[in-house]
Amino acid sequence: MRDSIGRVVGVLLIVFLIGFTGACSKKQVPSQPGMSGAPGAFGPGAGGPGGMDDAKWRELGITTEAEKREFLDRAQAFENQDIYFDYDAYTLTQPAQRVLDEKLAFLKRYPKVRVTVEGHCDERGTTEYNMALGERRANSAYQYLANAGLQGVKLTSISYGKERPIATGHDEASWAKNRRAHFAINY
Secondary structure, three states: OHHHHHHHHHHHHHHHHHHHHHHOOOOOOOOOOOOOOOOOOOOOEOOEHHHOOHHHHHHOOOOOHHHHHHHHHHHHHHHHOOEEOOOOOOOOOHHHHHHHHHHHHHHHHOOOOEEEEEEEOOOOOOHHHHHHHHHHHHHHHHHHHHOOOOOOOEEEEEEEEOOOOOOOOOOHHHHHHHOEEEEEEOO
16 A cells, blocks of 8 residues: 555656646746847847838848848937936037037938937936936937937937936936937837
8 A cells, every 4th residue: 555655656756847847937028029038129030130020121221231231330329329417417518419420420321210318327316316417417418319300210318317327426427328318229
């Protein structure tokens, strides 16, 4: 009797382990068509070169591989150049306006692109204050671009306040890097 109980327990244990390992296997999560995994990312991924499908390329008016490479290079430069603000300020400096003029050239070349202007602050001040200041910074850059008469470009703005620092130090050099507006291309 004891032998048959042992065999039944053994069989049940094997059945349980087979079922458990099958339930714990990693499932494939399909990616969204035309996305490379992260918002604003243009790396290789699902959807062809640059992570975008052919419909997205056509929407941008880009048809050749050379045009795709040119766009990806320019898009990377566009996203990698932020504008910076003085402490507790949201007015655009002359260097910030020069950077925005460069961004205007990109946006005029690719008028169907969608861009989010993000406002950021350093760690000093309350969360509420920095959210409001980040919004004013994003809106300053947004208004500069919008007032240039762009046709077809879809601009949005958002404030992250002090929640997404690019530099984590607690000194003026780090704070200066965090007082910025960042520009993300959305796909």
